[in-house]
Amino acid sequence: MLTGLRVVEFEGLGPAPFAAMMLAEMGAEVVVIHRPGAGSPVTGGRNLLDRGKRSIVLDLKDAGDIAVARALVARSDALIEGYRPGVMERMGLGPDEMRAANPRLVYGRMTGWGQDGPRKHQAGHDLNYLATSGALWYAGAPGTPPVTPPTMLGDVGGGALYLVAGLLAGLVQAVRTGQGTVVDAAIVDGSAHMMALLMSMMPSGNLSMERGGSLLDGPHWSRVYACACGGWLSVQCLEPQFYAAFLDRLGLADDPRFADQNDPAQWPAQAEVLAGIFAAEPREHWARLFAGSDACVAPVLRPDEATSDPHMAARGVWQGEEDSLAPTPAPRFDGGASRIMDPPVRGADSAAIRAELGM
Numbered sequence: 209m210l211t212g213l214r215v216v217e218f219e220g221l222g223p224a225p226f227a228a229m230m231l232a233e234m235g236a237e238v239v240v241i242h243r244p245g246a247g248s249p250v251t252g253g254r255n256l257l258d259r260g261k262r263s264i265v266l267d268l269k270d271a272g273d274i275a276v277a278r279a280l281v282a283r284s285d286a287l288i289e290g291y292r293p294g295v296m297e298r299m300g301l302g303p304d305e306m307r308a309a310n311p312r313l314v315y316g317r318m319t320g321w322g323q324d325g326p327r328k329h330q331a332g333h334d335l336n337y338l339a340t341s342g343a344l345w346y347a348g349a350p351g352t353p354p355v356t357p358p359t360m361l362g363d364v365g366g367g368a369l370y371l372v373a374g375l376l377a378g379l380v381q382a383v384r385t386g387q388g389t390v391v392d393a394a395i396v397d398g399s400a401h402m403m404a405l406l407m408s409m410m411p412s413g414n415l416s417m418e419r420g421g422s423l424l425d426g427p428h429w430s431r432v433y434a435c436a437c438g439g440w441l442s443v444q445c446l447e448p449q450f451y452a453a454f455l456d457r458l459g460l461a462d463d464p465r466f467a468d469q470n471d472p473a474q475w476p477a478q479a480e481v482l483a484g485i486f487a488a489e490p491r492e493h494w495a496r497l498f499a500g501s502d503a504c505v506a507p508v509l510r511p512d513e514a515t516s517d518p519h520m521a522a523r524g525v526w527q528g529e530e531d532s533l534a535p536t537p538a539p540r541f542d543g544g545a546s547r548i549m550d551p552p553v554r555g556a557d558s559a560a561i562r563a564e565l566g567m
Contacts, residue, residue: 209541210236213379214284216277217261218268218301219243222334222359223367223395224290224318225257230372231286232260232549233537239284239561241266241277242554256534258551264562265555268299277301279565282309285382286375290318293328303390313388314378318371322394334362334395341366341400350420366399421472428478429454429469432508439491440508443482454503458485 213236217228225240232238238261247255264280266273278301281287287306289296296302303315320337321327327340335356338344343361347354374391382388406424409415414423424430429451430444445454451469455461465481468474486494491507498505509517511533515526527548528534534548 210234213237213286214239215286215288215375216241216281216284218277218287218289218291218296220290220318222290222363223371223393224288224316225255226364226368227316227318227371227375228261228288229257229259230368230537231375236286237262239264239280239557241268241280243268247554254551254553256551259534260549261552262557262561263552263554264558268301274299274301276562276565276567278306278309279567280561281306281313283565284310285312285379286314286316288316288318288371288375293317293319293323307388307390311388312382312386314375314382314391315388316371316375316378316391316393318367318393320367320395322397323392334359337366337395338362338399341396341403343399343403346406346419346422346425348419350418350426362395362399366397366402367393367395370398370401423470426472426475427470428475428482431479431482433483433486435486435491435494436488437490437492441486441491441494442506442508443504445504450502450504453501454505457498457501457503457505 210231213231215228215231215236215238217225217238217240219225219240219242228238228240240258240261240263242263242265244265244267264276266277268274268277281301289301297304303313303317306315307313317323319328320332320334321330335344338347338357338361339354343366344354344357347357371391371393374393378389378391406415406422409423416422416426420426424444424446430446431442433441433443435441443454445451448469452461455463455466460466465474466478494505495507511526514520515533520526523536525536526533527536536548
């Protein structure tokens with residue numbers, strides 16, 4: 209889809225390389241500027257998020273390597289960086305300098321707090337951004353601390369995916385007008401923006417500022433339950449017809465305790481009954497019972513377990529072995545098979561890229 213576009217990525221952690229990986233999977237030529245050394249201790253020497261990219265090692269404290277970076281950006285359609293505000297400017301690689309040399313450049317900036325505001329220079333991580341944006345508030349039961357969600361909620365959902373959307377919009381504008389743009393993708397912005405789906409329920413009374421009192425975080429039919437084996441089962445049968453299918457499979461269709469689906473006063477007692485039922489049998493028992501139904505029930509699987517789930521296996525969502533699992537690129541496009549490309553050895557393309565630049 210993006211064949212013919214070149215993206216330069218300055219090595220970073222988390223959302224910026226994830227966004228660049230997605231663009232590479234869509235066909236863009238992504239050149240990642242790796243720092244000298246073995247790479248991040250978090251990801252190891254070869255980073256899964258580098259798959260499909262070309263790698264050049266540059267020391268951005270060296271004037272000669274800065275010149276190589278400038279030349280590379282001048283010949284590219286988009287740039288991705290995830291440093292704190294001001295870092296790229298101090299290296300002479302900021303948006304003003306780079307867009308002066310390349311007016312069509314779409315300059316993607318990925319941060320937690322954004323390019324302005326009182327916290328723009330402050331350190332932070334995924335959990336801090338979610339806490340500040342309001343997105344963490346509903347993550348947990350009343351009276352318990354909010355649960356630390358997987359990093360994809362902030363780094364990927366509120367960060368990388370918004371950066372990708374911004375870059376693609378900027379590239380469309382560059383094609384149409386010849387002018388690039390600067391994309392300020394902040395995790396606090398994106399994670400707050402994702403809350404629009406929940407906030408849309410407020411006028412109907414289905415969203416409460418009190419945890420456990422809203423349509424999706426309080427009901428007995430929207431929870432995860434423990435099973436006898438120590439595994440877990442997810443239940444979220446929101447619509448009446450799905451709730452009816454759920455009760456029918458459990459033999460509770462005529463139980464008066466479950467006649468009222470949407471009375472918050474009854475949710476705790478209803479949940480307690482269901483917890484006792486699910487705790488009596490192992491997860492696989494419940495998976496078989498609800499298989500093929502519209503009851504909106506699914507076992508909670510580890511990633512390695514998900515590889516053998518019939519649906520996931522049919523779509524080829526996971527590839528590789530247990531110690532090297534990797535998800536298949538998404539989204540999918542008609543006429544093209546999704547494939548996983550290997551990450552490069554750091555610096556593998558340094559000589560070739562320098563030669564292409566005449567340097």
